[in-house]
Amino acid sequence: MPVPLAKGVEFSVDPANKVTVKGTKGELSLQVDPRLKVEKKEDEIVVARESDEKSIKSLHGLYRVLISNLITGVTDGFKKELEIIGVGYRANLNGNVLELTLGYSHPFFFVPPDGITIEVDTKSSKNPRISISGMDKELVGQVAAKIRSLRPPEPYKGKGVRYLGEYVRKKAGKSAGK
Numbered sequence: 001m002p003v004p005l006a007k008g009v010e011f012s013v014d015p016a017n018k019v020t021v022k023g024t025k026g027e028l029s030l031q032v033d034p035r036l037k038v039e040k041k042e043d044e045i046v047v048a049r050e051s052d053e054k055s056i057k058s059l060h061g062l063y064r065v066l067i068s069n070l071i072t073g074v075t076d077g078f079k080k081e082l083e084i085i086g087v088g089y090r091a092n093l094n095g096n097v098l099e100l101t102l103g104y105s106h107p108f109f110f111v112p113p114d115g116i117t118i119e120v121d122t123k124s125s126k127n128p129r130i131s132i133s134g135m136d137k138e139l140v141g142q143v144a145a146k147i148r149s150l151r152p153p154e155p156y157k158g159k160g161v162r163y164l165g166e167y168v169r170k171k172a173g174k175s176a177g178k
Contacts, residue, residue, distance in 0.1 A: 002044035003068045006075045011045060013038050019067060023074025025135050026115075030066055033059050038067070045071075073135040080144040082130040083166075086159035089151075091128045093120045098130070102151040102161070110150075116143050129164065 005011055010022040019038055020029040032038055035056055037048045045067055049060045072078070084091055090101040098110040098118050112118050116134040130147065134140045144163070153160035153168040162168060 001064065002041070002046045003064060003071065005040070005043045005045055006071055009071055009074060011040055011071075013040070019070070021067075021070045021074050023071070025074050025077055028070045028073055028135055030063075030070060032063050032067075036060060036063055038063075069137045073137060077133055077135055078137045078140045079131060079133040080140055081164035082132070082144060082147055082161055083164050084128045084130070084161050085153070086151075086157075089128070089159070089161075091120045091122070091130055093118060098147070100147070100150060100161075103159070104151075108150050110147060112143060113139065115139060118143075 006023070008024060012020050013032075014020070017032045017034055017036070017038065018029055019032055020027065032047075035050055036059060037050070039046050039048070047060060047064045047067065049056050084100075084102070086103060088101065089103060092099045096111065096118075098112070098120070100108040100110065102108065110118075112132075115136060116132060116139060119131040119133075121129045121131065132140055132144050132147070134143075148161045148163065151160045153162045153166070155168065155171045156173055158168050158170055
């Protein structure tokens with residue numbers, strides 16, 4: 001299945017099978033497995049494989065989606081949102097540093113890597129929301145997972161850091177009596 005090339009996106013493949021995509025938001029590159037061949041045909045990008053081995057077939061699909069994510073990243077970008085639930089749990093942004101108070105004896109300070117922007121919204125709802133955005137889908141997801149891992153949602157009261165819209169199944173607590 002060919003990957004459609006958005007308008008205003010420059011695409012190139014060098015002889016070492018390194019794909020480079022340039023768009024309005026920046027530039028991303030990816031080293032493609034040498035057993036696959038990447039070509040530009042008109043306004044589409046085609047990934048072809050040399051044989052029908054199972055391992056090469058799976059790589060074919062993987063690299064097709066990775067190239068599609070590169071194109072989406074340089075045109076629209078990716079965004080993940082986290083929600084902090086719990087009494088006294090707070091998030092503040094001081095310059096480029098995210099400060100999280102999550103019920104421990106100390107606050108957490110998180111400095112995002114290059115290419116990632118973090119925004120904190122404390123006014124729209126009672127629970128603070130953290131928006132993580134950037135061009136690289138893998139990096140955005142990794143940063144969101146790292147922040148969530150600081151205090152994952154617990155199953156008894158549901159407190160913690162969770163993805164926006166994530167459902168946490170609650171357990172029943174201790175039963176009193178015999």
